[in-house]
Every structure is written in C-alpha cells, then in structure tokens.
Amino acid sequence: METGKPAPEVAKDQGTNETTLASWVSRAKRAEKTTPEDKDALIARLTAEKAALKKWNKELGMERDDVLKRCMVLWVK
Structure with missing residues (x-):
C-alpha cells in the first residue's frame, strides 16, 4: 500500500504467499476504519x-x- 508496488511483487520480495499478503492488507484496511x-x-x-x-x-x-x-x-x- 505504501510503496505503490503491485501485490505479487511485494509478496515475492517478502517471501510470502500472495494470498497471505492480501489477507494482511485487508486486515490493515479494516483496522484503519475502527473507532x-x-x-x-x-x-x-x-x-x-x-x-x-x-x-x-x-x-x-x-x-x-x-x-x-x-x-x-x-x-x-
């Protein structure tokens, strides 16, 4: 989100699965919305x-x- 890189590239850089990264991003977005x-x-x-x-x-x-x-x-x- 911060780097502007595509998710597959970030997942590869981090050595994680693309689906796992997507899950983390989704959780982070939900956490930002909480009061x-x-x-x-x-x-x-x-x-x-x-x-x-x-x-x-x-x-x-x-x-x-x-x-x-x-x-x-x-x-x-």
Whole structure:
C-alpha cells in the first residue's frame, strides 16, 4: 500500500504467499476504519481473554503436576 508496488511483487520480495499478503492488507484496511471505542472494547476483551487463559494454563500445570506425582507413586511401588 505504501510503496505503490503491485501485490505479487511485494509478496515475492517478502517471501510470502500472495494470498497471505492480501489477507494482511485487508486486515490493515479494516483496522484503519475502527473507532477508538472499538479499539478500547477490543483491548478490554483481549485483556479478559488473556487473564482467563493464564488461569487455565495455571490449572493445567497443577493437573500435570498431580498426574506426575501419581505416576511416580505407581512407579515406585
């Protein structure tokens, strides 16, 4: 968009697929159209999602530790 080069040439220069580049350009154009309120809502949603994923990851780690402890008990017997 900024260089004025055709998409196939830019994709080749970047070493990416032309379809992938077109997808990126489309996303960039949509992002330019969003309002500050939309961006704030998106940031709030992503922050909440990040917190939920961190919590879930912690729970999975604890479950993994429990499974490993049980395996060690069975292995020692």
